[in-house]
Amino acid sequence: MKRFGKLVIFLVMVAMLSTACATATPAAPAESAGPFRVAVVTPSAINDLAFSQSIYDAMVKIQGEMGEANFQFVLSDGMFVVDDAAAAIRDYASQGYNLVIAHGSQYGAALQEIAPDFPNVSFAWGTAGDTFGIPNVFAYEAFSQEGGYVNGVLAAALNESGTIGVVGPVEVGDAKLYVDGFVAGVKATNPDITVNVNYIGSFGDVALASEAAQTHIGAGADVMTGSAQMVVGAVGVAKEKGVLWFGTQADQTSLAPEIVVACQIYDWAVVVRDIISLIQEGTLGGKAYAVSLQNEGLKMIYNPGFNLPADVKALGDAATKGIIDGTVTIGVGGK
Amino acid sequence: MRISWSSIFDALLPLIATAAALAIGAVMLVLLGANPLVAYGALIEGAFGSFNAVADTIVKATPLLLVGIGICIAFRAGVINIGGEGQMILGGLSSIAMGLAFPNMPGIIMIPVALLVGFAAGGLWGGIPGYLKARFNVNEILSTIMLNVIAVQLMNLLLRGPLIQPNQKGAAAIPQTARLAVEYDLPRLIPTRLHLGALIAVILAVAVYFFLWRTTIGYRIRAVGLNASASRYAGIKVERYIVLSLMLSGAFSGLAGAIQVYGVNHFMITDGTAASFTGSAGFNGIVAALFGQLHPIGAIPASFLFGALLVGANKLQRVVQVPAALITALNGLVVVFVVSSEIWRRKNARKRAIRELEEKLANVAHKSHSEGGDQNAG
């Protein structure tokens, strides 16, 4: 019985604590006509030089444009546990933020349940194309196969060994879209080139990504690319071995200025700007966006430090132009 | 029953240790430019501040408790189960496969069937290390760590293959299943997220207590854990009980996974890690079990407290906008402090034992003295 006695005391203490705190709680900040307030929830760290960083950079950019007095944002990063992310989304929504961005395709189902409970708050989620028909939900996705295709064209033109290596995370979603686009670009330029694709089964295993890059180089690759945050391991190897690298999601030039040729970057500011103006006009959702080369939500960034031959760059520009005006068909993801 | 000051101290010890860890966290918060009072106010508000917050805390605590009571069984048999993560995944996968395969059944039939399927799948996945240990002497720490990784890859394979949501075809497919039929949702205390799984977990914790201390099988499991060679000598088939305890341990983790699916998420998705589905409950459940003195009943408040810490810490991050990494580090400190504080509990217990012994001795001495006096008088 002694043990039960202890438990009772323990529970009483917990209960006391909880009531004490309930009274001491500061009231949630009231909604005001002040700055536009955004809350962002991301699955990985905002400095991952990949997916999560892309939305963070967009927030910083918009804050720069609108000024801190008019635009404020808060964020919860590293929310890879969907359940925790759902709690964060719900909590931010209840605090009167104008817009809550759930930056991960894994958050969709949670958003579908939360958004109807907060009809006055606007939500956005991506990457996906589905607003579930809920009036206060925006959706955004990236046609990452487009930049993948351009990178593939450039890679094929610079390739000499006849082999190109690709390091992917898990064989799904945005990463697969990019990789498939890349392969299509290579094949369209030179069908004889072998493209070796390796999915390492993880978004976080930098060591395995590095070893995959070593293996690609061992198999004769002189040009490589890859997607997601663990590719920094592959970039390191490419730098060491002097193998060319094409990036995506964020500008990876700073990692290895010697060998990064070009990167496709996501500029979500294009989307967020439009969402903000819609919200200010009173439209809280219902629109699905896609960033593309055409609307400049996707951009090809060429490393100024890399001496890219003019004729090769012309090929890349032609591919970009072709995708924008629709004369180039990628054959991936409806493009 | 007597409540002494030292036993009150014992009961409060985990709270005192948590407070000490949070004091160090306060220094870190100050260094990060945040006000620790505001931060911890938010933590407590996030965990207990409203009925809804308490409900969220209980929802978080539910898988911890289920994994935790499984851990109690394994530990009592003298084996360590680090495979909770993988077992939860198997439980989740099998139960959702069941629910998706038969979408038109009444919920009252499908829910118990699916939970049992999850229970069984976790049991099988936990039985593998059990069998390998009993038959081939493969250490269960090795096999459970390996099986966790295998389970994650299995989840990736199934979620982007046979179990994928039918409209998620093509290159940009998100590796997620369809949502389960709404009839299959575990009953919920609307408007909160508190679901029936919490009650199931508490009932099972009590049941496991009776199982371990009031049944022959339970007695044998504990005997094996206390002294395997003596048990063997006494005619207990040690290997059989090792397999059984790891199976049961896995089964409760599997059930935790199934309840996570039917009570909370209603679908499954993978980002290539175990934690995205389990929330690391397979590991945190071990911590909760040990906080609860490896006693299934003790695991109930321990899970609740640990769940509160996890829920509250996320709220803290949102309110004072410190990096989420601080929360992880803080959790680590709390675990270390609470487990280290056990030494005072043991010291107290020893002191009490010594005092009781002294009292008894004094009683005996007193008696014999007075008896002696009688003799003198006689």
Next chain:
Amino acid sequence: MLADLFTGSVLIGLLASGIRLATPYLYAAIGETFGQRSGVLNLGVDGIMLMGAFSAFYVVFKTGDLVGGVLLAMLVGLLMGLAMAFISVTLNAEQGISGIGVYLFGLGMSDLLFQKLINNVQTVSGFPVAPIPFLSEIPVIGQIFFTHNVLVYGAYLLVPIAWFVLNKTTLGLKIKAVGENPEAADTLGVSVAKIRYLTVSMGGLLSGVAGASLSIALLNVFQFNLTNGLGFIAIALVYFGGWRPTWVLMGSLIFSFVNALQIWVQVVGIPIPSDIAVMTPYILTIVVLVISAQRVRPPSALSKTYERLE
């Protein structure tokens, strides 16, 4: 395609890859072997590795001093090892659980420091490949074994040293005695606490080096959770190796070779789902252990606390 897999140069690349991959596992697992031999299970290896990886990276990022990086990683590893020893030996805390606490602390703290002190993902110039004169010129063998960086060689040198210390010195005898029967060792005048402090802090130091081998020798980068659970695999390899350095080496090599192989299988385009390829090293590690049917008993006092009767 299968023929591609077994051409000479491919095989050499594969073996060299396996040798390299095994490096961090070796440092961490050998360190853990000492701790476990003396009776302490340290589940915090992965967290200590992360702290070591960050410390080394930070020094190299700021100053370019590679040796300084390794030294700081050693120091940080040593301090975390000492903390673990204090928790598990002096405070007699449950070892498995305090290890999980140490892991969580290292996981969070290394990322927090990274965000505050460096902020962005960056690369550094780590230890360059240092071919060993003469030996590296031997055909095939030279490329596989003797064309790596210094920290890779160090990991393999550690194995005979560890074997020697455990089997041929008084210290080794004391370590094993403390792990098998602390009461008896104590009676014979061996300080259980002192030996355990020594082994656990050395284990921490080596885990620090294991982290450094990732951040400034093999990957030359730091990122949140750089080790990705590698420390837990290292602990599994200690069990695989039956607490003997040579067998730990075998386990690390088998695991790493199969991992290198699964990458190859995917690269040459053999049509196996990537998930199945990725899980093979883990399955194979278990299978090898089943086939080899080892009958090695863990140290009797492993993960049991020892309190002197006063």
